[in-house]
Amino acid sequence: IISLVLSIFMIIQGIKRMHDVNKSGWYFIIPIYNIVLAFADGTSGINDYGEDPKGRIKICKSCQTQNNTNAQTCVNCGETLYNFAQAEENSKTSDTFILIFIIYGFCSVSIGFLMQKFVPNWYEGIGKYIQIGMNLLWSFSLIILSLAIRNKNSKIIGIVLTSIWAIYIIYSNIEWLLR
Numbered sequence: 001i002i003s004l005v006l007s008i009f010m011i012i013q014g015i016k017r018m019h020d021v022n023k024s025g026w027y028f029i030i031p032i033y034n035i036v037l038a039f040a041d042g043t044s045g046i047n048d049y050g051e052d053p054k055g056r057i058k059i060c061k062s063c064q065t066q067n068n069t070n071a072q073t074c075v076n077c078g079e080t081l082y083n084f085a086q087a088e089e090n091s092k093t094s095d096t097f098i099l100i101f102i103i104y105g106f107c108s109v110s111i112g113f114l115m116q117k118f119v120p121n122w123y124e125g126i127g128k129y130i131q132i133g134m135n136l137l138w139s140f141s142l143i144i145l146s147l148a149i150r151n152k153n154s155k156i157i158g159i160v161l162t163s164i165w166a167i168y169i170i171y172s173n174i175e176w177l178l179r
Helices: 002-020 025-029 031-038 084-118 125-147 152-178
Strands: none
Touching: 002 025, 002 152, 025 031, 084 125, 125 152
């Protein structure tokens, strides 16, 4: 159940990323395309799905006038502009958390696969301890990933769910260790 709920959050973040590069959310279902877009820069300025979260061009929401990136108020109507500097800093932090999660997930799956293929009785002896260690690190990487969610309410839900999931992973691996 927790995996299902967390998968929904991952799909939502994937769709947001597609919109950031001015693509339909349906592109999220193309696996290789997702990997390429994970490292692509978003659309500069307004696209079909909203404003540029990095704030490379400030657009007034009231009159749609383009403003200098350093402007605090619109040159046309005087409306206060959104603080993109804070959004960009949050974006960099989120990207770092997500990249850590992806790298660890790739390494964890690769090591687990190699152990199961080439180490006889991997579930006993040193292989068991390596697998338990990787599983415990995985549980903490889930919490790190939930910290990358930008929306405050969604972040709280994500942290609670991943914490419950992490506790389950820790419990099941300690139980396996004691057998």
